[in-house]
Amino acid sequence: DTAVSQTPKYLVTQMGNDKSIKCEQNLGHDTMYWYKQDSKKFLKIMFSYNNKELIINETVPNRFSPKSPDKAHLNLHINSLELGDSAVYFCASSLRPGGDTQYFGPGTRLTVL
């Protein structure tokens, strides 16, 4: 049974398009995250939700909009994609915010042409 799943695994799209990435966890965790990992492998937090409530919103362009319909799902919608958005996006979850182990999804490799 997959603990944290993401779809799609790969996403190739043109500049200016809008795309979404979906994430689901079946661990019963309260907290979910989106991270961006760039080509230098630096893993940077973007957003975090706890029980469907946004608790972390880093300095991310407002073209990025997370949505948590319930605590098992956290989706990421990106408007007007730019070349610099190309990266691997990881979803993760933890039992509680902050000091608990985070479990990562397999990642979505986004390529903007």
Add this chain to the structure above:
Amino acid sequence: QKEVEQNSGPLSVPEGAIASLNCTYSDRGSQSFFWYRQYSGKSPELIMSIYSNGDKEDGRFTAQLNKASQYVSLLIRDSQPSDSATYLCAVNIYSSASKIIFGSGTRLSIRP
């Protein structure tokens, strides 16, 4: 000063030797410390967590924490080629909504 700092490597260690990975952090209020391993093209997976000063051992892995020096390390004994990966240090930032900040990772290569 970066919140979590690691040497990027690559760190090359002969098979069977001890690999030593280091990490420093800036937030004195941090309470939770993690080491994740990431193979190329895969997602990070937890190796060890540590919350108290001292050593914590799990099989071939030992995490060491020194809060006074704001330093956490990971030792890998009897290094195997399968240990070749990037190791990410992660620290909770107590002063900022208890989020976890990842270091940039140290690439470890175990040579046969």
